[in-house]
Amino acid sequence: MMYEESQDVLIEEVKVFDTLLGYVNDRKPFYFLSGAGSGKTHALISLIKKIMHDKKSQLALSRQKILCITYTNNAKDEIISRLGENDLVYVSTIHNFLWDMIQHHMDALVVIHVTYLTDLIKKNESELFYDENDKPAYQVYRGLNQAEIEAITDFILEDNESYYKMQELNAGDFWQILNDELGEDLGKKLKTNKSHVLKIFSCIRRIYNYKNCLKNIAEGVRGYDFIEYNIRNAECLYKNRIGHDTLLLYSYKLMENYPYFANILIDKFPYTFVDEYQDTHDNVVAFFKLIIERLKPSDSQYLIGLFGDPSQEIYSSGGRTSFLTLDEVHKNINRRSHDQIIDCINKIRGGHQPIKQVSIFRNKNLGSVKCYIYPMSKCNKSDIEEIIDSYRSEWDVSLSNQMACLVSKNEMLAEVCNFSNLYSKVNDLFVAENKNNYKKVNDEFVVNNVDKFGSFASIMYSYCKPAYLLKVKSDAPIIELFPKLYLQECTVKDIGMAVRKLNTLSYCSLEEYFVNLYELFNTTKNKRVKSLFQSLLPIDFDSEDVWKEKLVRYCGLRKVKFDDEVFQNFLKVDFDEMIHWMKYINSNKTDSPVNVMTCHSSKGLEYENVIVFLNDKMNKKHTYFSSLLNSDLNVELSPDLEEVRRLLYVSTSRAVKNLRVVLFSDNELEKDSIQKIFNDCVFFS
Numbered sequence: 158m159m160y161e162e163s164q165d166v167l168i169e170e171v172k173v174f175d176t177l178l179g180y181v182n183d184r185k186p187f188y189f190l191s192g193a194g195s196g197k198t199h200a201l202i203s204l205i206k207k208i209m210h211d212k213k214s215q216l217a218l219s220r221q222k223i224l225c226i227t228y229t230n231n232a233k234d235e236i237i238s239r240l241g242e243n244d245l246v247y248v249s250t251i252h253n254f255l256w257d258m259i260q261h262h263m264d265a266l267v268v269i270h271v272t273y274l275t276d277l278i279k280k281n282e283s284e285l286f287y288d289e290n291d292k293p294a295y296q297v298y299r300g301l302n303q304a305e306i307e308a309i310t311d312f313i314l315e316d317n318e319s320y321y322k323m324q325e326l327n328a329g330d331f332w333q334i335l336n337d338e339l340g341e342d343l344g345k346k347l348k349t350n351k352s353h354v355l356k357i358f359s360c361i362r363r364i365y366n367y368k369n370c371l372k373n374i375a376e377g378v379r380g381y382d383f384i385e386y387n388i389r390n391a392e393c394l395y396k397n398r399i400g401h402d403t404l405l406l407y408s409y410k411l412m413e414n415y416p417y418f419a420n421i422l423i424d425k426f427p428y429t430f431v432d433e434y435q436d437t438h439d440n441v442v443a444f445f446k447l448i449i450e451r452l453k454p455s456d457s458q459y460l461i462g463l464f465g466d467p468s469q470e471i472y473s474s475g476g477r478t479s480f481l482t483l484d485e486v487h488k489n490i491n492r493r494s495h496d497q498i499i500d501c502i503n504k505i506r507g508g509h510q511p512i513k514q515v516s517i518f519r520n521k522n523l524g525s526v527k528c529y530i531y532p533m534s535k536c537n538k539s540d541i542e543e544i545i546d547s548y549r550s551e552w553d554v555s556l557s558n559q560m561a562c563l564v565s566k567n568e569m570l571a572e573v574c575n576f577s578n579l580y581s582k583v584n585d586l587f588v589a590e591n592k593n594n595y596k597k598v599n600d601e602f603v604v605n606n607v608d609k610f611g612s613f614a615s616i617m618y619s620y621c622k623p624a625y626l627l628k629v630k631s632d633a634p635i636i637e638l639f640p641k642l643y644l645q646e647c648t649v650k651d652i653g654m655a656v657r658k659l660n661t662l663s664y665c666s667l668e669e670y671f672v673n674l675y676e677l678f679n680t681t682k683n684k685r686v687k688s689l690f691q692s693l694l695p696i697d698f699d700s701e702d703v704w705k706e707k708l709v710r711y712c713g714l715r716k717v718k719f720d721d722e723v724f725q726n727f728l729k730v731d732f733d734e735m736i737h738w739m740k741y742i743n744s745n746k747t748d749s750p751v752n753v754m755t756c757h758s759s760k761g762l763e764y765e766n767v768i769v770f771l772n773d774k775m776n777k778k779h780t781y782f783s784s785l786l787n788s789d790l791n792v793e794l795s796p797d798l799e800e801v802r803r804l805l806y807v808s809t810s811r812a813v814k815n816l817r818v819v820l821f822s823d824n825e826l827e828k829d830s831i832q833k834i835f836n837d838c839v840f841f842s
Contacts, residue, residue, distance in 0.1 A: 160518040166490055170517065173488045177204060180484070181428075181460060186449065188434065188463040188483045192512045193502065193810030194493025194763065197464050198232075201225070201430055202239050204462070208428055209245050216427075222247045224426035226254055228433040228472070230608050232761060236432075247426070251441055252401055255408040256386045258422065262411060266384045269410045271374060273403075274367045274394065281360045281367075294353035297346055305343055312338050313358045314365060321716035324355055325589075366395035390601075391612050391713060405440040412447045419451045423459045434465030436472040446481055468506050468806050471757055485511075492517045493763055495524025495814050497836070502810045504834045505802060508791040528818045528835035532842065536772055536821035538572045544819060545751065545768065552766045552815055554750045561746075561764040562753045563808050565771045565782075567599045573753050574741045579734040582727040583613070589723040590716050605758045607742060612713035618739065619695040623659055624670065624732070625739045643692040647685045655689040667735060668728035675701070756808040767812035771805075773822035783824040786831050 180187040181204060191197055205223055209216075216222065225248045227233045236248050249257070259266060286299055301309075313320055323334055328351050336344035347354055373381040374397075384407070385398045392400030399407065412418050422429075431437060431445070445461055452459055463483065491499045491514040499514050506512060516522075531540070545562055554560045564570045571580035583602050587594035601611025607618060626638050635652060636644065644652065658677060664670040678698045681687045691697070696707050705719035717724055746752050746762055756769065775781040785801040788794055794802065809816055818835060820826075831838040 158523075160521045162517055163519045166515060166517050170488070170490055173486065173490075174200060174203065176486050177462075178207065180462065180486070181208065184458065184460045186461045186463075186481070186483045188465070188481070188485045189488070190466060190485050190512065191488035192466055192491065192506065192514050193469060193807070194491045194499075195488050195514065196490075196492050197466070197488075198236065198239075198432070200488075201432060201464050202236060205240060205246060205428075205430070209243065213245065216245050221425060221427050223428040224254070224430065225249075226251050226429070226431045228436050229761075230606065232432060235761075251437070252388075252404060255404055255441075255444075259404075259408050259411050260384075260386070262415070262418070263383050265411055265415055266407060267374065267382065267397075269407050269414070270384055270394075270397065270399075271371060273407075273410075274371055277394070278364055278367050278371075281364045285357065285360050285364075292350065292353050294347070294349040294357060297349060298357050301343075301346070305346075308339055308343065309347075309358075310361055310365065313361060317715070320358075320362075325716065370395040370397065388608075389610060389612055389615060402438070402440075405438050405444075409440040409444045409447075412444050416451060419448045422448060423452070427458055427460065429459075429461045430464065431461070432464050433469075434463040435467050435470035436465075442481060449481070466512070468510070468512070468803055469760065471760065471800075471803055471807055487511055489514050490517055491515065493813055494521075494810070496522040497524030497526050498809070498812050498814070498816055501526045501816065501835060502806060504790060505806045505809060506790075507802075509793060524812075524814050524816070526816045526835050527837045527839070528820065528831055530826060530831075530838065530840045531819065531821050533772075533774070533821050533823045535841070536569070538577075541569070541573055541770060544770075548766065548768060548815075548817065549751060554766060556750055558766070559747065559749075559764050560751050560766040560768065561759060561762070561811060562751060563756045563759050563767065563769045563811070564753070565756050565769075565775055565804070565808075567603045567755060569770060569772060570741075570753065570755055571603065575737040576734040576741070579730045579738055582730050585723050586613070586714070586717060586727055589721070590714055603738075603755075604742070612711065616695050616708070616712050617735070618742070619693075620674075621667075621670070621732075621735050621739060623693050624662075625736055625743075627656070627660055628736060629740060638693075639689050640692050643689055647689060651683065651685045651689065654683065655686045658686070664732055666729050667732055668725075670732055671728070675704070756804055759811050760807050763811055763813055765813045766815040767809070768817045768819060769805075769808045771818065771820045773820060773824060780822075780824050782820055783822050783826050786820075786834070787827050790834070 177187065177189060177200065179185075189197065189200065191200075205225060208223055222244075223246045225236060225246060227236060227248065227250055230250055233248050233250055240246055240248070247254075285295070288295075298306075323331065326334065331351050332344065332348050335347055338344075339347070370381070381397055383397065386404055387398050387400055390400040392398060392403060394403070429445070448459070449461065461481075461483075463481065489512055494502075494516070496516055499516055503513055545560075548554070549560060552558065552560060562573070564573065568577070568580065571577045580598060580603065584595070584598040587597040597611065601609070602614045604610065604614070607615070610618065623638060626633050630637070635656075639652070639655070647655075658681070662670070662673045662677060664673050675698055678687065678690050678694075681690060696704065696711055698704055699707070709717060709719050709724065714724075741753075744752065746754055746758070752764070771782045773780060773782050778784075781801060782805070785794075785798050785805065788798060790802070793799070809818065826840075828838055828840070
């Protein structure tokens with residue numbers, strides 16, 4: 158069906174874009190605030206194209222570029238695909254952009270690193286000796302003599318493996334180890350609270366490591382004269398290796414302490430646009446705020462434009478303390494959805510905020526919105542799949558009429574996508590490594606793409622990639638399996654032999670896969686074929702014991718060892734679950750009639766048909782969604798409820814025509830208030 162655009166709304170859209178152009182031409186900073194489906198990315202690209210057209214010669218002559226910062230690699234790729242490769246535009250994620258800029262100022266970075274480590278040492282020493290801490294363990298430690306403190310320090314620094322294993326001991330065995338290693342008198346003094354004593358030990362280790370790092374920097378030890386940024390976020394500050402958040406902090410500190418750095422950026426990028434501004438880290442906001450503050454009042458050679466929507470802030474790392482107070486340009490137009498969807502998402506946003514969308518189309522009003530409430534007992538793979546199948550049939554889902562199934566929890570995702578046991582065993586591994594790692598499986602393993610992998614996921618993905626390609630993508634070009642550099646040294650016969658050998662591997666579990674891959678490598682005589690196998694391995698197959706030790710270490714595990722029960726349980730996972738996990742990672746979210754993903758990862762996408770599965774038990778709460786649905790959405794709510802509102806808004810606004818919200822909850826819900834949002838609400842027992 159053809160939809161007719163409203164001339165009045167079209168005129169309003171043109172006015173909004175002309176307003177943005179006015180800010181660009183006047184080099185006046187602005188914040189373009191508009192809701193889901195409004196065409197923010199289209200407006201951003203149109204502005205960039207207009208600048209490229211009008212300022213092409215000037216930018217080229219000055220060797221300047223337009224800077225466009227995005228939140229994700231997917232968003233970056235989307236913008237590049239729409240703009241095309243162009244020497245006048247630099248499109249990058251914030252982390253890549255900042256590292257690309259600051260790595261050329263290494264001396265200054267090392268100074269910042271030294272200052273930061275010095276501050277961390279003071280902070281840890283304050284915790285040990287000076288904080289108002291009445292915990293008995295700290296009082297005991299502060300009363301020890303120098304010899305006793307040195308004995309404790311020597312003990313916990315002597316053997317890393319023993320130290321990490323000691324943390325997993327029960328209290329009785331823990332105190333016995335201290336008695337055996339430190340002497341009964343000192344052991345008895347320390348016998349207070351195990352977790353508090355371990356915090357003290359951890360503090361001592363940090364202080365030692367940071368001081369040793371500072372010593373190495375001061376003495377010019379090789380490897381300590383530069384800072385390394387780890388894209389996998391495997392930070393180790395005392396080895397001069399920083400992760401994502403520290404990169405943002407150091408970038409801000411460089412801007413704060415070295416005013417010349419602002420001039421470099423202004424000269425290099427006279428036009429800066431930040432997409433998805435609402436998700437921008439506080440230190441990045443402070444970074445750009447410093448640039449603006451350092452502009453001379455008469456300087457009109459720099460422009461920053463922000464594009465975002467506070468109602469879609471779902472990746473925030475905490476409360477914001479830095480703000481860019483810029484003129485706001487609002488757009489109250491939706492180009493995506495049918496009227497029924499727009500009405501629903503307007504109600505979720507609430508009438509207290511400035512964005513209230515209308516459709517660009519006069520007659521796009523065939524949408525359908527419903528909410529279903531099921532008891533928690535129905536929140537299982539079988540019932541969820543039954544719901545999905547029923548709508549797949551009802552909506553006649555196909556590649557040209559796709560459906561997205563959004564789930565609020567990663568556990569639900571893993572179950573629906575057939576890798577729930579793998580998810581559980583990886584989570585057990587992370588928690589065994591550190592009891593505070595309960596979110597790590599979601600942050601580093603079940604992620605949108607390989608760029609967000611942690612060390613463990615990266616290693617496992619690399620090992621299993623050959624099996625995945627041969628089983629799932631058998632028609633993939635050979636260069637996807639073997640690196641070009643290795644292929645150049647081999648004959649067609651060599652390559653064929655290598656593929657046949659890989660295809661004949663027999664395995665049911667991850668353990669069997671590793672064993673058989675190891676045996677295949679060691680029994681292959683043809684050196685060229687063996688080199689092809691070598692190219693697939695993230696870790697060299699040395700002797701079995703060495704390889705096992707390397708595997709867990711490269712996976713980022715320090716306490717957990719290869720032969721530990723928790724790691725062996727992981728290795729016993731059905732290999733098909735690894736394949737299903739890799740299928741999820743590699744899905745582009747648009748390559749199937751039915752696409753399953755988390756609510757968070759759906760951001761920026763759109764589908765004709767959407768089912769949102771919500772679990773009321775989330776983030777350690779039992780009324781996560783029901784509390785919001787029972788609230789007045791036309792007022793500012795508590796920070797916790799606003800977080801839920803934003804997630805619900807992002808999820809529901811993916812729908813173009815048909816939207817179903819399925820809530821699993823055993824809590825009381827007010828049907829009237831829910832019907833005001835979703836028009837139709839059905840309760841199931």
